[in-house]
Amino acid sequence: MPFIPHTEEEIQAMLSSIGTGSIDGLFDEIPPALRAGRLSNMPPALNEMAASRLMQERAEADGRYLNFIGAGAYEHHIPAAVWQIAGRGEFYSAYTPYQAEASQGTLQLLYEFQTMMASLTGMDLSNASLYDGASALAEAILMAVRAHKSARRVLVPGCVHPLWRQVVEALVKNQGIELVGVPYCTAGGDIVADALKQFEGQDFAALVIQQPNFFGVLEEVDELTDWAHAQGMLVIGAVNPVSLGLLKAPGQWGSKGADIAVGEGQPLGAPLSSGGPYFGFMCCKQALARQMAGRIVGRTVDLEGKPGFCLTLQAREQHIRRAKATSNICTNQGLMATAATIHLALLGQDGLARVASACHANARALVEQVTAVAGVERMFSEPFFHEAVITFDAPVADVLRALEAQGILGGLDLAPYYPELGNALLVCATETKTAADMTRFVENLARIVARQSSAPSCTRLKPTATSKW
Amino acid sequence: MLIFELSRPGRKNPSQAPAAAAEANDIPAHLRRQDKPLLPEVSEMDAVRHYTRLSQKNFSIDTHFYPLGSCTMKYNPRGSHQMAMLPQFLARHPLAPESTGQGVLACFYELQEMLKDVTGMAGVSLTPMAGAQGEFAGVAMIRAYHASRNDAARTEMLVPDAAHGTNPASAVMCGFTAREIPTDRDGNVDLAALKAAVGPHTAGLMLTNPSTLGVFEKNIQAMQQIVHEAGGLLYYDGANLNAILGRVRPGDMGFDVIHVNLHKTFSTPHGGGGPGSGPVGVSERLLPFLPVPVVKLDAGRYRLVTEHDLPQTIGRLSAFMGNTGILLRAYAYARTLGGDGMRRVADFATLNANYLMAELQKAGFDIAFPQRRASHEFIVTLKGLKDKTGVSAMDVAKRLLDKGFHAPTTYFPMLVPECLLIEPTETESKQTLDAFVAALKEILEEAVATPELVKTAPHTMPVRRLDDVKAARELDLTWKA
Numbered sequence: 001m002p003f004i005p006h007t008e009e010e011i012q013a014m015l016s017s018i019g020t021g022s023i024d025g026l027f028d029e030i031p032p033a034l035r036a037g038r039l040s041n042m043p044p045a046l047n048e049m050a051a052s053r054l055m056q057e058r059a060e061a062d063g064r065y066l067n068f069i070g071a072g073a074y075e076h077h078i079p080a081a082v083w084q085i086a087g088r089g090e091f092y093s094a095y096t097p098y099q100a101e102a103s104q105g106t107l108q109l110l111y112e113f114q115t116m117m118a119s120l121t122g123m124d125l126s127n128a129s130l131y132d133g134a135s136a137l138a139e140a141i142l143m144a145v146r147a148h149k150s151a152r153r154v155l156v157p158g159c160v161h162p163l164w165r166q167v168v169e170a171l172v173k174n175q176g177i178e179l180v181g182v183p184y185c186t187a188g189g190d191i192v193a194d195a196l197k198q199f200e201g202q203d204f205a206a207l208v209i210q211q212p213n214f215f216g217v218l219e220e221v222d223e224l225t226d227w228a229h230a231q232g233m234l235v236i237g238a239v240n241p242v243s244l245g246l247l248k249a250p251g252q253w254g255s256k257g258a259d260i261a262v263g264e265g266q267p268l269g270a271p272l273s274s275g276g277p278y279f280g281f282m283c284c285k286q287a288l289a290r291q292m293a294g295r296i297v298g299r300t301v302d303l304e305g306k307p308g309f310c311l312t313l314q315a316r317e318q319h320i321r322r323a324k325a326t327s328n329i330c331t332n333q334g335l336m337a338t339a340a341t342i343h344l345a346l347l348g349q350d351g352l353a354r355v356a357s358a359c360h361a362n363a364r365a366l367v368e369q370v371t372a373v374a375g376v377e378r379m380f381s382e383p384f385f386h387e388a389v390i391t392f393d394a395p396v397a398d399v400l401r402a403l404e405a406q407g408i409l410g411g412l413d414l415a416p417y418y419p420e421l422g423n424a425l426l427v428c429a430t431e432t433k434t435a436a437d438m439t440r441f442v443e444n445l446a447r448i449v450a451r452q453s454s455a456p457s458c459t460r461l462k463p464t465a466t467s468k469w
Numbered sequence: 470m471l472i473f474e475l476s477r478p479g480r481k482n483p484s485q486a487p488a489a490a491a492e493a494n495d496i497p498a499h500l501r502r503q504d505k506p507l508l509p510e511v512s513e514m515d516a517v518r519h520y521t522r523l524s525q526k527n528f529s530i531d532t533h534f535y536p537l538g539s540c541t542m543k544y545n546p547r548g549s550h551q552m553a554m555l556p557q558f559l560a561r562h563p564l565a566p567e568s569t570g571q572g573v574l575a576c577f578y579e580l581q582e583m584l585k586d587v588t589g590m591a592g593v594s595l596t597p598m599a600g601a602q603g604e605f606a607g608v609a610m611i612r613a614y615h616a617s618r619n620d621a622a623r624t625e626m627l628v629p630d631a632a633h634g635t636n637p638a639s640a641v642m643c644g645f646t647a648r649e650i651p652t653d654r655d656g657n658v659d660l661a662a663l664k665a666a667v668g669p670h671t672a673g674l675m676l677t678n679p680s681t682l683g684v685f686e687k688n689i690q691a692m693q694q695i696v697h698e699a700g701g702l703l704y705y706d707g708a709n710l711n712a713i714l715g716r717v718r719p720g721d722m723g724f725d726v727i728h729v730n731l732h733k734t735f736s737t738p739h740g741g742g743g744p745g746s747g748p749v750g751v752s753e754r755l756l757p758f759l760p761v762p763v764v765k766l767d768a769g770r771y772r773l774v775t776e777h778d779l780p781q782t783i784g785r786l787s788a789f790m791g792n793t794g795i796l797l798r799a800y801a802y803a804r805t806l807g808g809d810g811m812r813r814v815a816d817f818a819t820l821n822a823n824y825l826m827a828e829l830q831k832a833g834f835d836i837a838f839p840q841r842r843a844s845h846e847f848i849v850t851l852k853g854l855k856d857k858t859g860v861s862a863m864d865v866a867k868r869l870l871d872k873g874f875h876a877p878t879t880y881f882p883m884l885v886p887e888c889l890l891i892e893p894t895e896t897e898s899k900q901t902l903d904a905f906v907a908a909l910k911e912i913l914e915e916a917v918a919t920p921e922l923v924k925t926a927p928h929t930m931p932v933r934r935l936d937d938v939k940a941a942r943e944l945d946l947t948w949k950a
Contacts, residue, residue: 001810001813001817002806003543003806003895004813004896005896006817006898010898013899014824014899015820017827017828017831018827019827023816026816026819026823026842027716027819028842029685029687029841029842030717031687031689034689034690034721034722035717036589036716038812039808039811039812040586041582041583041585042586042587043579043583043804043807045804045805045807045808045809045810046804048546048548051548051552051804052551055555055797055801057572058572058573058575059555059557059558059572060557061571061572062558062561062569062571062572063569064557065565065569069564071564072564072788073562073788073789075562081516081517083554085520085521085524088521088524089530089531089532090525090529090531090532091524091529092529092531092545092740093530093545093739093740094527095535095537096739096742097741098537099866099867099875100935101932101934101935102527102533102870102876102927103527104523104526104527104931104932105523105524105525105526105527106523108471108526109520111471111946111947111948112471112948114946114947116506116507118946119508120506120508124947125944125946126947128742129742131598131602131792132787132788132789134785134788135598135602161788163788163789164788166776166784167784169784170783170784170785171642174609174642174643174644175642175644176644218496218500220500222499246493246501247496248500248501248502248503249502249504252504271560272559272562273561273794274562274563274565274570274789274793274794275789275790275793276563276744276794276795277792277793277794277795289946295742296946298940298941298945298946299945299948300939300940300943301936301939302932302934302935302936303925306933308931308935309935310935311937312940312941312946318633318634318638319634319635320634321634322634323637324641327638328601328604328605328639328641328642329602330599330600330633330634331599331601331739331744331745332599332742333598333740333742333743333744334739334742334743334744335740335741335742335743336743336744341520344509345509345519346482346516347482347485347486347508348481348482349507349508350486350510351481351482351485352486352506353502354486354487354488354490355486355487357489357490357492357493358487358490360493360496361490361491361493364495383496404569409562409569431487
């Protein structure tokens with residue numbers, strides 16, 4: 001019996017202690033009509049060897065590609081030590097640290113995590129993780145609405161990750177919160193002052209600023225932050241943690257800094273893994289501490305005065321406040337925060353800065369090389385971090401299919417998300433890409449685009465960059 | 470010692486970072502970082518040693534019996550972990566074309582099918598990232614269902630008072646008000662109170678069965694009728710599914726929606742607080758509202774069903790497809806068990822719980838519902854002990870740590886004073902359960918003979934009992950140099 005240790009003799013001894021003749025007898029309080037027969041759709045059991053063989057075959061069928069897709073999930077080097085330590089049973093198979101004295105390892109590690117994340121984002125404090133970046137943004141919006149009190153509307157620009165916007169919509173709409181879009185500038189690919197004018201003097205709880213934004217473009221965060229604060233809004237910064245090795249922390253944006261910083265923690269030690277598990281992080285100013293969602297670890301002392309760690313501010317949480325909790329979240333992404341902490345410790349401040357600048361340098365090199373190909377151009381003019389939108393006179397889906405046949409995933413086709421952009425491809429290069437990788441991509445792209453655009457297919461019109469919107 | 474205190478300025482770890490890149494002079498100075506973040510400057514060995522030592526300060530399933538009620542701390546097979554960490558699985562980008570993910574999508578599709586089978590539901594979505602998000606998804610679907618029928622009056626979600634705190638919190642996040650239904654003396658939901666509570670304002674009932682009191686709701690069929698006749702839907706909180714896996718199917722009980730905690734019933738790790746995974750299963754009438762993406766098998770190819778195919782969906786709950794790596798572990802576990810193995814989970818979880826309950830009763834402990842059969846868990850109340858000796862459930866829990874056992878869940882459910890909610894799970898042997906009974910017996914004796922010893926426990930952990938009042942009053946949430 002897989003994972004069940006009982007011998008026949010023990011089963012009989014246990015049943016006789018209970019005073020029942022059979023295991024079936026233990027289910028006698030369940031109405032007979034409800035007792036299920038055999039499961040009909042369950043394959044027979046495999047032992048570990050057979051299950052491993054099956055999984056290996058499936059994994060091999062999926063293969064490995066040279067990947068230039070980013071769009072919210074980024075390929076980075078993960079030091080070997082990260083998962084060798086995070087995979088230790090003492091971290092891997094522990095529960096949420098309710099019994100603090102028997103969980104000092106996890107608790108101290110999370111306190112270190114909070115310290116690192118708060119410093120990285122330039123905020124006063126951090127929680128111990130949320131599910132992912134998208135749901136963290138939803139929690140930040142709920143938090144801003146609770147803190148703001150009068151407004152139930154939030155400005156969410158169109159250059160915030162489109163899948164994140166969908167998640168936010170799904171998670172906050174039932175509470176009567178309205179998400180109002182802000183158009184992005186089709187020339188720069190960012191939010192410009194003109195786009196915000198129409199909202200001046202209105203009651204909004206917050207402005208969301210994603211930096212870098214979904215197009216990889218850098219927003220004028222100082223200007224946007226000061227504008228929102230002047231309008232009585234809170235500022236929610238949605239940031240890529242790796243970019244913070246190079247870019248200004250949300251806490252330093254504008255004259256007062258953002259109020260809440262959230263983001264997708266995946267770039268810190270989580271493998272791409274078809275989308276999860278990743279983790280969301282959430283940091284904020286001191287004034288908002290009691291509005292935070294999720295677990296928070298605090299340092300305290302034991303009865304001998306020795307320092308130790310425990311979960312704190314639990315009066316915000318569902319297991320105490322029930323219907324009045326700041327969020328329903330219970331289990332979060334503890335192990336991913338564990339991996340992120342080890343990852344950041346191994347990189348250190350110098351390492352993170354190097355990773356960020358290597359990403360940026362590679363993305364610049366890639367954009368330079370692809371735009372040297374005839375007919376390929378960068379779509380937006382503003383500076384970018386490690387991804388950019390390119391455009392060419394050929395259907396993006398066809399080009400991507402042709403690249404895939406060469407073992408290359410060439411980026412994300414923006415047509416399903418931004419049909420107004422025409423042939424638009426979001427490409428990313430992190431520190432993992434070598435000069436040879438980029439050459440391979442560019443040579444294939446050049447060949448495929450030349451072939452595709454010479455074919456008499458129905459090429460779509462490119463948007464003109466003359467009008468602002 | 471914190472990692473920051475090990476840090477020395479200028480200590481670098483060059484093998485983990487690329488060579489210094491050129492100055493990012495195309496990025497304007499006002500957008501660049503000017504200060505250095507507080508990240509430690511330590512060697513690779515410093516970091517490895519520090520975090521390995523920290524891990525050794527934890528209790529975990531791999532090191533200790535962990536009978537935490539309603540948490541299902543069973544063995545997490547190492548094989549599942551290794552299979553989910555195959556390099557191709559780890560390297561695949563979530564937005565990579567479906568053509569490059571037929572292997573991983575096959576696993577997800579088959580997991581959906583297996584979950585349909587064990588829950589008795591018509592459809593499953595794997596995307597919710599934990600139990601609470603599964604609850605959110607379920608309640609949001611109930612809301613969308615009523616809205617699709619223009620039934621706007623249904624604003625109230627019924628929740629038994631024994632429910633997990635996430636239930637009322639999830640109802641509120643979906644825009645409902647939560648109304649509590651009391652429990653009767655036998656540990657069942659009070660039927661008369663339920664009858665009195667339902668009406669045209671009832672959106673549904675959220676029920677954990679077996680309940681957090683560790684007993685199967687005897688009147689489940691009557692409850693189902695009462696709620697459905699009033700026009701409400703039934704939500705099944707699958708936190709305790711381990712008790713009935715393969716034995717009873719929530720779909721057969723008439724439930725409309727269920728969430729399953731894969732990090733409980735399907736043995737995926739708890740990771741010190743996640744990641745979890747909370748797939749939802751639904752009856753026919755809620756199929757159009759399932760959260761996306763869902764995996765579909767179309768002419769021999771697996772593909773993701775999105776909002777384009779399912780326009781009434783409650784939407785996306787995560788940027789991609791939830792905690793996919795956890796889904797792979799659950800899939801590997803389910804394949805290792807097969808159908809008969811599923812049923813054995815409930816059988817032996819129930820055997821272990823009832824045996825432990827019987828042995829503790831013989832050892833002189835008060836069982837909260839001695840007249841009932843235990844499900845996969847049961848409650849001991851230490852009110853008698855507290856009245857007699859001043860030793861509380863918390864003291865006993867802390868003393869158990871000294872004896873090498875993780876404590877059961879304490880002070881939940883709140884209905885039973887000084888309670889320990891004990892869930893042994895099916896993966897523990899009789900020897901371990903006997904040793905646990907012996908330890909609790911010793912503590913009972915200590916509580917009488919040397920109560921101070923128990924009240925000041927633990928004595929052998931890395932720290933003594935912690936001051937959590939101070940932690941909340943004088944917030945220290947980040948280290949400052």
